[in-house]
Amino acid sequence: MPANLPPQYYEAERRYRLVKTNQERLAILKEMWAIMPKHKGTDKLQADLKAKISRLKREMQKKTQVGKSTYSHHIAREGAAQVVLLGPSNVGKSQILASLTDASPQVAPYPFTTRDTVVGMMKFENINIQLVDTPPITREYMEPWLSEIIRETDLVLLTADLGRDSLLEDIEAVVRKLEESKIKLVAREPEVKVTQEMRYKRAIVGANKRDLPNANKRLKTLKDVYSDKFPIYSLSATSRAGLDHLKEKIYKALNIIRVYTKSPGKGADRSEPIILKKGSRVIDAARAIHKDFANKLRYARMWGSGKFEGQKVQKDHPLEDGDILEFHI
Ligand SMILES: Nc1nc2c(ncn2[C@@H]2O[C@H](COP(=O)(O)OP(=O)(O)OP(=O)(O)O)[C@@H](O)[C@H]2O)c(=O)[nH]1
Ligand SMILES: [Mg+2]
Known part of the structure; x- marks a missing residue:
């Protein structure tokens, strides 16, 4: 008996090949299961689909278990691309995540609030971009597991604080600390790599808290020193000024x-x-x-x-x- 599958089944199968996450795959497999006519002609297909669903479920379960025990900083990639927020403490990284996504990270007026990664999905036109908030980087300390996450990401949003006189030194400390971990932030990856071990990572600067007094003066200082190294965009995560512009620039920088x-x-x-x-x-x-x-x-x-x-x-x-x-x- 021929299978005689309806066009919706093939449509779901096409989508199955396009999606990137296991959650999406599982949802589509279940949809295919619901659409598939259950008769003798589809016996083999039914069995194949069932096996696929249970294999995927097993794999997803295994991943969560691993995530909980040994490899707690692993981030499941979702969306069209991933951007990691990096910067000194208290500059507003978590507030930027909160303002651009549905995530609710802890935001506080004192330093060292964020201790682990927090992810959120930023909607840009018809795609989702995954944002990752991280613990701060200072001259003295950077979480050792952070370098792996930075190496794997598509773009870094280096965050500066326009409310602080020490903004240049704070940013310099982050750049240096990353270089100690063999990560060089750049506006564009060089065609010829200077050293093999150094990983070049594309970055843009988000100069936050532009609502604060003297922010403009500090933005000028920041641009004087850094604008030949990175594109710089000012914003205020709390007043939302400059956020839409930043979103567009993030998309552009993702290439x-x-x-x-x-x-x-x-x-x-x-x-x-x-x-x-x-x-x-x-x-x-x-x-x-x-x-x-x-x-x-x-x-x-x-x-x-x-x-x-x-x-x-x-x-x-x-x-x-x-x-x-x-x-x-
Ligand atoms: N005026 C002003 N304050 C802001 C802005 N964005 C964040 N803040 C404040 O800055 C403080 C620090 O914000 P967080 O988002 O916790 O900073 P963070 O960079 O995540 O800090 P750590 O997790 O410690 O690294 C909070 O009191 C925020 O309310 C802004 O655009 N303008
Ligand atoms: Mg934070």
């Missing part, structure tokens, strides 16, 4: 693009972009959907940055943020 797929004769689904590195090509978008799919790809039609709408493009055609692709295999 990612969003592309969308469509089927012939249909519109594109803008709620589920494929996230790619800037500079990616048509073939990379196909590969992000599935390896086999990329192998079978003959050409694509493109809407957006092409010469004209619906232009036929080859596999190596470069992509821009917002392009829509219709794959032909």
Whole structure:
């Protein structure tokens, strides 16, 4: 007996290949299970799906157990990209996380409030970016486990305090401390790496508390010294001034693009972009959907940055943020 699966099943299967987290995968597998007609023709598929669901559940359980016991600072990556908030104590890192996401980290007027990472999801247009709040870094101390998290992240938001006269020394202390851990914050990764062991990590500076007296004067001092090293954006996490601008700059600094797929004769689904590195090509978008799919790809039609709408493009055609692709295999 043929399986005769409804189109919703294939649609769910397509989404399954696109999502990044186990939670999302599990939800879609359950959805596929609900959609699948239960008859003799789908016996084998039913068994496969059941096995997949229980395998995934086991894996997720194992991860939580590991997280609790031995590797407590592990962060499960979610969303289109990840940004780590770093900086001296009391500069407002946790307040920035609280203002940009739904997370509720502890915010307090005294130093060394945050002792562990706290994550939150920042919505930017149609994507989510994961923000990670961290304990402070000072001349004297940096949590040793922090360097691994910084090495793995996509971008650092280095936070400065415009309410404090010591802002330059405080930021310098963070930069030095990271270099001791073989992490160099840079505006752009160098093409030629000076040393192999040094990890270059892209960073932007968020100059917080611009609502405080003399903040403008201190912002100028900060820019005089650091603007040739990092892009600097001022904000006030408490009054929310500059937050939208910062969000946009975070997205830009991540160096990612969003592309969308469509089927012939249909519109594109803008709620589920494929996230790619800037500079990616048509073939990379196909590969992000599935390896086999990329192998079978003959050409694509493109809407957006092409010469004209619906232009036929080859596999190596470069992509821009917002392009829509219709794959032909
Ligand atoms: N005036 C003003 N105060 C702010 C702003 N952002 C944060 N604060 C205050 O600064 C203090 C420290 O904020 P936190 O978010 O706890 O700072 P933190 O950098 O996370 O501090 P640690 O966890 O100790 O590293 C709190 O009293 C906040 O209310 C701001 O934009 N303007
Ligand atoms: Mg904090």
